[in-house]
Amino acid sequence: MKRVVVGLSGGVDSSVAAYLLQKQGFEVIGLFMKNWHDDSVTISNECPWLEDSNDALLVAEKLGIPFQTVDLSEQYQEKIVDYMFREYEKGRTPNPDVLCNREIKFDVFMKIALSLGADYVATGHYCKKSEIEVAGQPVYQLLAGADNNKDQSYFLCQLSQEQLAKSLFPIGELNKPEVRAIAAEMELVTAEKKDSQGLCFIGKVRLPEFLQQKLQPKEGVIIQIDKNDPVYTSVTQEESTAEEQLAAVARKIEYTPAMGKVVGKHQGAHYFTIGQRKGLNVGGTTDPLFIIATNVETNTIYTGLSSQHPGLFRKGLFIDKSEVHWIRTDMALANGETMEVMARIRYRQPLQKAILHQSESGMYIVFDELQSAITEGQFAAWYIGDELVGSGVIS
Structure with missing residues (x-):
């Protein structure tokens, strides 16, 4: 027995x-x-x-x-x-x-x-x-x-x-x-x-x-970024190598206070997460405000109007080499290899078509479609059919 x-x-x-x-x-x-x-x-x-x-x-x-x-x-x-x-x-x-x-x-x-x-x-x-x-x-x-x-x-x-x-x-x-x-x-x-x-x-x-209990409240500003800000249309310089192109897809936008207008105050950027809309206590907007970025160094929160704000969407993400985990170690990719998978970046998200790209520094995941609220610290998991084969912490 x-x-x-x-x-x-x-x-x-x-x-x-x-x-x-x-x-x-x-x-x-x-x-x-x-x-x-x-x-x-x-x-x-x-x-x-x-x-x-x-x-x-x-x-x-x-x-x-x-x-x-x-x-x-x-x-x-x-x-x-x-x-x-x-x-x-x-x-x-x-x-x-x-x-x-x-x-x-x-x-x-x-x-x-x-x-x-x-x-x-x-x-x-x-x-x-x-x-x-x-x-x-x-x-x-x-x-x-x-x-x-x-x-x-x-x-x-x-x-x-x-x-x-x-x-x-x-x-x-x-x-x-x-x-x-x-x-x-x-x-x-x-x-x-x-x-x-x-x-x-x-x-x-x-x-x-x-x-x-551990992280002291610290007042900072909430900044609203316009959906038509040039940062969403500006063409970056042509990336030369394949890895640079992948890095460009996975890179998050670095916002500065000068890009938007102050619409409120908060008690600590570390209490907030990307894609969050509750708890901001900013009134008088035509649509709900969503958090598109936080900066704990400057204690600033950046927001955009509506769930369709371009600041919420990216096509790719990066996982540091030390955080890539294969359940199926026999399927792990070598440098330069790719794999077609279905992936999710949070629990209950419908599986999304994506391609894994293994590089020297870690793993890039590039999705077929734009993904909303890719959040650092959360886990991306990838599947083949209904088998979960690997995962990693989003960098």
């Missing part, structure tokens, strides 16, 4: 994952990760992790499986929270969920599970795994979940072959209504429970307040 440790989060997905594994004949152990201590920055008064760990315990009791809570808040603080603060300070927008999977669930947590004699770790992610053989060696594939609406493969885009080898995703073949129906049939306490929002395993955190 193979032993599986299930990360029971207190939600319906991981509850049903545990039940399905039990039905398949695995010896199942439920573990709840406690990742957070500071209750001063959650949105509501209820204590989310307490309620969640209680629900996880009730599910384990119902299924008759052993259960315990592991406190990973120290590692979470160090690997996720500190990283987030550093990224925001640099003016980048990190994705804590992708990191939590790479650094916590499939690393720290997985090591605990394996120390308990587990053969596998299972989670309630909507994705699938399969195994193929390449040059006589087993190779693991990370595939999109059967439920297009819930596919969570993107959140696992930083996993390695070693991590995938020990992972199981029991609900990957199901859609959400089927998962809820199984939970109801089994009379699991989580059957009707709403999906959790907010940071991975922390609950609903107010991000500005969270950031204010």
